[in-house]
Amino acid sequence: MASGNNVNNTCFTDENIRFFYNYVGKEIEKNWTSPDIMVIGLGLTLCPIVVLANLMVMVAIFTNRRFHFPIYYLLGNMAAADLFAGLAYANLMLNTGPWTKMLTKSQWYIRGALIDISLTASVANLLAVAVERHQTIITMQLHSNMTKRRVSLLVVGIWVIGIIMGLVPSILWNCECNLKDCSKIAPLYSRSFLIFWAVLNLITFFIMLAMYARIFYYVKHKSLYVSQHNSEMRHNQTVVNLMKTISMVLGAFVICWTPGLITLLMDGILGKKSNANKYEKYCLVMAVCNSLVNPIIYSLRDEEMRSTFKFILCRLCHRGVDRQQLSSPIEFKSSLKEKNFDCPEI
Known part of the structure; x- marks a missing residue:
């Protein structure tokens, strides 16, 4: 029998996913439990609604020429990320529970990569929106002068970053050669990768929150000097209304995704002691709800x-x-x- 050190220093690339699940002590259920049925039923009900609602936003931005500005192109890309999240979550629901044991390692990595790509694309898109709003509002403009070519390159860059982050665990940063680093929530993922990914996203959240706080302070301070001009006041109010809409989108994103990121962070730091896998399904439901909230915010605001x-x-x-x-x-x-x-x- 191999010693513990030899086991931890040996690569197990030929093993199936059951091997890694057994190692971390995460049981692949043989039968559906009531909580699983409830979560999956809710998820599969929400996913088609999420896809259709965000498709509606994309079509609205494409068809209405009044939305043909950089900020709305980025919001359209945000809707595309939410639509992708709905599809990724539906795929996860159809390949979880007792069905997990039928997955190959490649299929398992693809299942996780789709979720990673959707989250990374959403975060990167929100950061791009925050930067665009900061540069625009500091000059008290409603829309930036960014060309369509630059917006297109920015959109492509966002998805390239998302795809790279989705592929990293399967290609470079997994625990197949270091079982001691295996995650309890995602048994083939490296705990160090989960820590890096969760911390990176949380830091990005704080940066965006700080950026929006500065923008609101600037707008409020600026409004004191333009109160005597009605035209400038109307322009200022339009800017504030758009900012409130975007801030609500950011706030909903932070509320819905932060529990999941904290759960991943707990799993990465504490490992088996965290029992984080008990909360993962509920965190994912909150995450997919976020993709439904955004079209509602757009329609209400x-x-x-x-x-x-x-x-x-x-x-x-x-x-x-x-x-x-x-x-x-x-x-x-x-x-x-x-x-x-x-x-x-x-």
């Missing part, structure tokens, strides 16, 4: 976004009725008299 949503839904309903009329030509004239479509113009 932005009247232009609400009218665009109504326009899109109205057009979809209009097409549905047109198709029904084509399939039922006898009822064509009567249905036109009964229906009165009042779509807002964009």
Whole structure:
């Protein structure tokens, strides 16, 4: 039998995921438990809603020319990250519990990478929004002068960073050659990677919070000097309203993701003693709820976004009725008299 030191210094790249789960003491359940069924049922119910809601935001920004500015392109990219998070969470729900034992190591790494990519893309996008708002509002402009090419490069860069962070655990930073460093929540992940990832995201949160606090202080201080000019006051109020919307998005993100990051941090630091795996499913539910909250914030805070949503839904309903009329030509004239479509113009 190999000694403990030999085991810890040997690579186990040929072992399956059960080996690593058994090593850290995380049991792969043979049957579904009531909490698992509840969490998975809730998650799979939310995921289609998350995908459709964020797709609506992306379509609204694409179709309405009034949203063709850098800040809205970044918010559209945020919606894309939330949509991706909904798909990643659905994939996780369909490959968890008793189904975990059927996964190969590659499939297991892909399952985790999708979640990592969505979170990293969301955080990087929020940081880009914070920097864009800081540079714009300090000069008291509503929209930045960033070109579409630069915004496109920024969006591509955000996803490249997300993909890299998603691939790092499977390629470079796992515990296959150091079992002592294996995580309890994610048995093939290195605990040191979880610490790095959680701390990096938490630090980014604090940087963004500090940046927004400085922006609000600047806007409030500036408003004292422009109170005598109505046009400047209206401009200032527009800036503040947009800032409040973005701040609500950031606040919801921090509230929904911080418990999960703290859980990962506890697992990374304490290992088996943390019992962090008891809370992971609930933290993931909170995380996917965040992807649903953002479209709600946009619709509640932005009247232009609400009218665009109504326009899109109205057009979809209009097409549905047109198709029904084509399939039922006898009822064509009567249905036109009964229906009165009042779509807002964009």
